[in-house]
Amino acid sequence: MEHLIEKTLAKEKIFSGKVIEVYVEDVQLPNGKTSKREVVKHPGAVAVIPVTNEGKVVLVRQYRKAMERVLVEIPAGKLEKGEEPLATAHRELEEETGYRCGPMRHVVSFYTSPGFADELIHLYVAEQLTKVENAASLDEDEFVDVLEVTLEEALALLERQEIYDAKTAYALQYLQLQRALGAKHE
Incomplete structure (x- = not known):
């Protein structure tokens, strides 16, 4: 499964609200290229x-x-x-x-x-x-x-x-x- 993992290179919080936080992450893809991911963090x-x-x-x-x-x-x-x-x-x-x-x-x-x-x-x-x-x-x-x-x-x-x-x-x-x-x- 290691061949599927994306490594986080950088992470920036762009929003913090009452319920959620939103991050933009720079990631290294399994093929070595980079991409951006928008991630919503929620308490569950x-x-x-x-x-x-x-x-x-x-x-x-x-x-x-x-x-x-x-x-x-x-x-x-x-x-x-x-x-x-x-x-x-x-x-x-x-x-x-x-x-x-x-x-x-x-x-x-x-x-x-x-x-x-x-x-x-x-x-x-x-x-x-x-x-x-x-x-x-x-x-x-x-x-x-x-x-x-x-x-x-x-x-x-x-x-x-x-x-x-x-x-x-x-x-x-x-x-x-x-x-x-x-x-x-x-």
Whole structure:
């Protein structure tokens, strides 16, 4: 695999924001030539697949400025400095949906756009949900509607492109697969 590695020759931070940093890197390619890479550094994030005792999936509807539209997604959020992904998952579940859960199960961690960003999302399943009376509040710049839908209704949202992000599409595919595997074992 060494024949694929790009060596960083120089690195310049060109932007530092609330969530991301952007770098331009000069790299030496495996063939000895040089090139530039634009790299987005992200603290990482979690996403949660909340499933009610009735088998419904809890989703959130929110406006996404980058897309200039309202999307439906699974609850998610970025890791705070020094925060473990599991703690972030529990926090985001309560803040965005008003639910707490029994033990969460880690499904997978994946990079969202490895061609230019290092964002790593840790995906969890949350079951044994209970509604919290005084749930933790959303961030002051966050506004969401909570939806509880069947898997079939969620897939219809995906088909209508109301669900349009990879983490939520992945989560729904995961739930479909689990249902199919469960059906085979019964």
